[in-house]
Amino acid sequence: MPVMEIILGIESSCDDTSAAVLRDRVLLSNVIASQDVHRAYGGVVPELASRAHELNIVPVVSEALKRAGVSASELSAIAFTRGPGLLGSLLVGTSFAKGLSVSAGVPLVEVNHLQGHLLANFVRQEGKSVEEPAFPYLCLLVSGGNSQIVRVDSPLEFKILGQTIDDAVGEAFDKCSKLMGLGYPGGPVIDRLAKQGDASRFAFAKPHIPGLDYSFSGVKTSLLYFLRDRMKEDPDFLEKNREDICAGFQKTLIDILLDKLIKASRQTGIRDITIGGGVSANSGLRERILAEGERRRWRTFLPELKFTTDNAAMIAVAGHYKYLQGLFAPLDTAPYSR
Ligand code: KG4
Numbered sequence: 067m068p069v070m071e072i073i074l075g076i077e078s079s080c081d082d083t084s085a086a087v088l089r090d091r092v093l094l095s096n097v098i099a100s101q102d103v104h105r106a107y108g109g110v111v112p113e114l115a116s117r118a119h120e121l122n123i124v125p126v127v128s129e130a131l132k133r134a135g136v137s138a139s140e141l142s143a144i145a146f147t148r149g150p151g152l153l154g155s156l157l158v159g160t161s162f163a164k165g166l167s168v169s170a171g172v173p174l175v176e177v178n179h180l181q182g183h184l185l186a187n188f189v190r191q192e193g194k195s196v197e198e199p200a201f202p203y204l205c206l207l208v209s210g211g212n213s214q215i216v217r218v219d220s221p222l223e224f225k226i227l228g229q230t231i232d233d234a235v236g237e238a239f240d241k242c243s244k245l246m247g248l249g250y251p252g253g254p255v256i257d258r259l260a261k262q263g264d265a266s267r268f269a270f271a272k273p274h275i276p277g278l279d280y281s282f283s284g285v286k287t288s289l290l291y292f293l294r295d296r297m298k299e300d301p302d303f304l305e306k307n308r309e310d311i312c313a314g315f316q317k318t319l320i321d322i323l324l325d326k327l328i329k330a331s332r333q334t335g336i337r338d339i340t341i342g343g344g345v346s347a348n349s350g351l352r353e354r355i356l357a358e359g360e361r362r363r364w365r366t367f368l369p370e371l372k373f374t375t376d377n378a379a380m381i382a383v384a385g386h387y388k389y390l391q392g393l394f395a396p397l398d399t400a401p402y403s404r
Contacts, residue, residue: 069129073087073088074177077381078146079152081110083123090114096377098377105249107250116158119155144166144173145177146381168397175395180207186383201231205218209223232283233286235251236345253347261349268310270285270314272321327358340367340369
């Protein structure tokens with residue numbers, strides 16, 4: 067039997083500490099410790115995130131190796147998220163990866179967090195045969211920090227075709243949730259309430275941005291003024307119409323995302339479409355993208371929910387491809403925030 071490479075992935079770019087082990091792209095383990103500490107503050111507090119990563123990193127990596135039945139010295143490489151993200155958080159994962167690399171005598175591979183999201187569909191799972199997108203494909207990358215349409219030419223080559231010029235779509239979900247007193251993170255709450263609402267009752271302003279770029283700050287302002295005006299007439303307006311407001315607001319965001327994705331597919335002639343990032347967990351977006359895909363004869367690939375949010379399996383799969391190319395990172399590699 068041929069020797070297969072075993073890659074440990076380490077992810078710590080924001081508020082999830084994660085470690086995963088892949089053998090020849092097959093997932094052996096994927097451990098994630100999320101941080102609830104930020105909920106009370108209505109957003110991620112960088113200093114608290116770094117401290118939580120420090121507490122979590124050793125148990126999370128140990129558990130991932132244990133579940134995979136692999137010892138550190140058996141690893142072919144350690145892939146870690148180098149950036150972009152919160153610098154303090156990235157430092158924890160990067161420093162830990164370096165320490166383990168030296169102690170176990172295993173080479174390091176640095177991974178761009180976004181590249182991980184782009185390649186999430188290439189994580190294989192035992193007993194599941196899943197079709198993979200063909201290169202080049204388009205990825206709609208939507209999270210709390212990004213809203214991009216990316217053309218993925220190969221595992222290691224990609225081009226950003228369009229991106230937000232202001233807020234990310236996840237930020238729009240989070241800020242508007244806060245505005246409506248619905249808590250943090252806003253996306254899952256709005257998603258849940260929108261399911262019970264009528265999306266056709268309220269519409270919000272859509273931006274007119276040329277090319278394939280996005281803008282989401284205007285929708286947020288549109289919701290703010292809408293609520294201010296309606297609540298002047300009826301202070302209980304929000305209370306009475308919460309589900310319909312969420313449904314209309316979510317539909318507006320999805321319309322904006324889909325308009326540009328359809329345009330990108332038309333312009334490039336590419337019909338293999340994937341999504342990634344925290345917002346790609348949104349049930350409305352998943353339904354709409356599947357429906358549009360059917361109408362437009364796209365091959366649409368929706369990663370499982372556990373691979374849409376921050377996770378180390380996607381970092382390990384990106385690391386797998388870099389390892390095969392011999393792209394190792396020196397020990398003095400420093401993380402970057404942007
Ligand atoms: O990729 P991710 O976990 O990390 C960051 O980029 O921070 O994405 C987090 C974002 C948050 O803005 C959160 O509100 C959003 O993803 N999100 C969702 C859903 N689940 C998470 N947005 C819409 N619908 C969801 N179901």
